[in-house]
Amino acid sequence: MTVPLTLASASPRRKELLSQLWPSFAVIPADIDETPHVGEQPRAHVTRLAQEKALTVSALHPHTLVLAADTIVVARGEILGKPENDQDAFTMLGLLSGQEHQVMTAISVAFTDKVFSQCVETQVWFRPLSNADITEYWATGEPADKAGAYGIQGLGGRFVERINGSYSAVVGLPLVETEHLLQQAQQTLVKQYSGELGERGIID
Numbered sequence: 001m002t003v004p005l006t007l008a009s010a011s012p013r014r015k016e017l018l019s020q021l022w023p024s025f026a027v028i029p030a031d032i033d034e035t036p037h038v039g040e041q042p043r044a045h046v047t048r049l050a051q052e053k054a055l056t057v058s059a060l061h062p063h064t065l066v067l068a069a070d071t072i073v074v075a076r077g078e079i080l081g082k083p084e085n086d087q088d089a090f091t092m093l094g095l096l097s098g099q100e101h102q103v104m105t106a107i108s109v110a111f112t113d114k115v116f117s118q119c120v121e122t123q124v125w126f127r128p129l130s131n132a133d134i135t136e137y138w139a140t141g142e143p144a145d146k147a148g149a150y151g152i153q154g155l156g157g158r159f160v161e162r163i164n165g166s167y168s169a170v171v172g173l174p175l176v177e178t179e180h181l182l183q184q185a186q187q188t189l190v191k192q193y194s195g196e197l198g199e200r201g202i203i204d
């Protein structure tokens with residue numbers, strides 16, 4: 001028995017990763033304000049965004065499970081989202097150069113107003129970067145749509161000395177935790193609402 005699933009994301013990387021876990025799903029991006037609240041801690045921030053994305057799409061599509069995620073980089077306690085311009089990217093990559101940072105990816109699964117969430121944290125170590133490294137990397141276009149201004153799965157991979165944690169979480173969707181959360185959400189829903197879901201044609 002499988003409940004239909006919607007991925008609330010515009011990220012091609014999340015779509016590709018989810019297709020490793022789930023045979024078919026709809027894709028409906030969620031457009032939300034990703035600005036941190038004043039004084040908001042990184043874990044609370046990333047988890048709130050994943051929940052808001054899932055609940056926004058779930059409100060419009062109440063007949064499916066809705067999965068959403070959010071990824072941030074945290075360097076010396078500072079939250080790094082996507083760079084707004086080249087200066088921003090240079091500042092971010094400068095902070096990461098020769099240092100350890102954390103990548104936090106939160107995942108949320110919503111069904112109507114119920115939401116299940118988890119935050120996965122991975123340590124990443126960068127080699128020292130020269131100004132030329134950063135300038136050349138920015139010119140490739142890769143950093144522009146990525147948290148912390150790099151992609152471990154692309155050209156940015158050559159800056160990464162090692163990681164401790166989940167590679168797929170750094171790319172945007174932690175596979176082990178997502179599979180577990182989807183199973184948990186599905187089981188809970190089927191247990192609570194099996195009669196109603198059947199009547200509404202959501203499950204067989």
Ligand SMILES: Cc1cn([C@H]2C[C@H](O)[C@@H](COP(=O)(O)OP(=O)(O)OP(=O)(O)O)O2)c(=O)[nH]c1=O
Nearest residue numbers: 009010011070071146147150151152170171172
């Ligand atoms: C650190 C890192 C981030 N990223 C990506 C993952 C996310 O797509 C992006 C962070 O931005 P997010 O706001 O998490 O996601 P998004 O805007 O791309 O997609 P959506 O909100 O619609 O789901 O950075 C990489 O692809 N590789 C990396 O190594």
